[in-house]
Amino acid sequence: MKIPFFIARRYLRHTRKQRNLVNWITWISVVGIAVITAALVIILSAFNGIEQMVSKLYSDYDPAITMRSLEGKTFDSTTVNIESLRKIPGVVSVSKAIEETVIIKHGKKWVNARMIGVDLSFVEACKLDKHLVDGYPYLEENGEPTGVIGASLLDKIDGYISELDGHEELMLYTPLRDASIARLKSPFKVSPLKIVGRMNYNKDVNMSDLLVSIQYAQIQLNYEDDITAIYFQIKKENIDEVKAILSQKFEKKFQFKTAAEKNELIFKTSESEKKIVVLILLFIFVLAAFNLVASLNMLFIEKKENIETMERFGASKRFIFQIFFIEGLLISAMGILIGLILGIGVCYAQINWGFVQMPNTGGEIFPVILRVKDILFILGTVIVLSTLSSYFPVRYLVRKTIR
Template sequence: MINLISSISVFGIAISTAAMVIVMSAFNGIEEMVVSLYSEFEPDIRIYSAQGKTFDADQINYDELNSVDGIESYSKIIEEITILKHEDKWVNSTMLGVEESFVKMTNLEKKVITGSGTIEDNYGAMAVIGAGLLEKLEGFIPEDPNQFESVNIYAPLRDKKASMTSKPFSIKRIELSGRFSYNKDVDFKYFVVPIWYAREILEYKNDITWVGVELKEGAEPETVRDQIRAKLGDDFIVKTQYEQNELIYKTSQTERWITLLVLGFIFILSTFNMIASLSMLFLEKVGDLNTIQSFGGSKAMIRNIFLKEGLLINGLGVIIGVILGYLICILQMKFEFVSLDETSQEPFPIKFLARDGFIIMAIVGIIGFLSSFIPVKYLMKKHLN
């Protein structure tokens, strides 16, 4: 019976440890996927005014900006809430007026799923629209490259007020060159046009909303941010990509620790069989243990015997669980037998992090030691002379 319970203990600990490995690896994969989805459309660093929504583009010395180590390129941006109309459909949207460098910075061409990522041709401005916005408008991008869908843009004029004699909106019609897909938030919110066109429809002279900065590979965002702040002064706010999406990162880290806490609790439950096994073994051998004591055996020696027994059960379960967990993860990475959802062909992402291995080993090691030490100490105090 004791051997059976010990085997069940090893099995329970192995399954719990494997679950820890699998869940944490899957969580890492999901986290990486979410962060990449949200970061692809965001510049590495964003610069905007500390005083208001817009500022004169000439307030920034771009020669000084280019002199900062680690900057690959930058783009002036105009961002404004607008309304799009297609036939009888109306949707709220956000217009981004950008320079050509922004198109390269965000890999817009690669994110276009129908049409092209062109925002300007020989005939004038064109727009690339989020797939979600186009879906709401019930529009489409024609397969014929010589045909274009078009929409009306209703943009607010900041110096105009609604009255019987004047309109607070500027209205323009623009052709759509393509539709892009980054993530749900971006796809249902943005459309991209040339910056000169955004200035024209908003009646801006030289104003912009912010400047997006792309960093060279290997550049430290925090270091570059600090250098930009030193050059621009207190009139501007400079934020890294992490700071722009701070809530997403913090939420992800919180979810990670909550998940780890729940898995740790499950592991504690799985050690109850081990505690039962040690207790039964101890009670069965009480008479023999008293005999050992009478021949000079110390309590420390007896405690070490049962402590090693508990650690052996725990260690064997942990080793089997770690191997099993990583094996399942490797099989998922290789054969992709689990998808994100029923309609998607994208495999469930898996990512290994060395720190997770250390954290898991630390958790199971501490819990395993305490699960062996505490019951043995209690039983010795109660049943041994």
């Protein structure tokens, strides 16, 4: 006579009154699995938020693709048909640019800076107006050239934009092309420049960059049609396709770099940190699963007499294995369910109410992004680990105990 499965399981569960030790170990298993599962959800969501924040800080300012000459620092812009580049599918805008290292002086303080001469299309593409600490996103005012400087760079030379006149005046020392120290008193062209805005993108930009109009940069450097780069703003889904078209079009004359390639170290470091943390948490989950093994072991010892009774009634090894295996799965399922609810709940609270703030940001909320694919990854991984943690111990105990 075969014993119905649910009756056998209930029999094993309720035949003894005192199960304090087994209960404690079982609940420790549930709590351990729940905590690690919740931590995985929270950590992955936090990394998603950080990645998006870093991507936004760099992608807003850095062009999708930067084109530079392989033959020298500058090239003649008239040799490149800008209009034909704008017609490439996926290209949003094309901007000529001049980049040069300059010296800025304010009072008795001097500092090196990277002057970038750009046109209006780049100012719009990099959303300059949304990244201003103070001032205005203008590169020209009343016919006069003006500049927008990195916030930290202006602080470094004790400059500030006065509310009274709306600007700060600096002295700009620009190196002259083919200048000879023997013939000239100074190899620099010295000009005053009004700074009308301070920008805040990322640490590198904030500490080094000065935006001016491309016409002003050409005058300062005595460039006629020469430029140092062309910036492309491209739809995200078309970046690789456009890069391939440009590389084929210009063969070996120009180099093309995407924003991701330009900041490869930053993005790869963030991705590597995410993977390492997830692996550490999964390893801790495996350690927490040993509590599940201990719980099943204690349960098996406690029910040894009941197992022998069931054997006399005709219960097979497979039948008894299924009872304890499902018991382990139920313990794991409880921990996983509690962990998912807890992790998603914490992320939801952070997204909506922002309990945790970024340090040294003036109250900016720590970014958290929940993604379905991450939840599915966590769910699949912890289910596999929990199943293995239940299957092998129970299989070993059944083989060792039952003849």
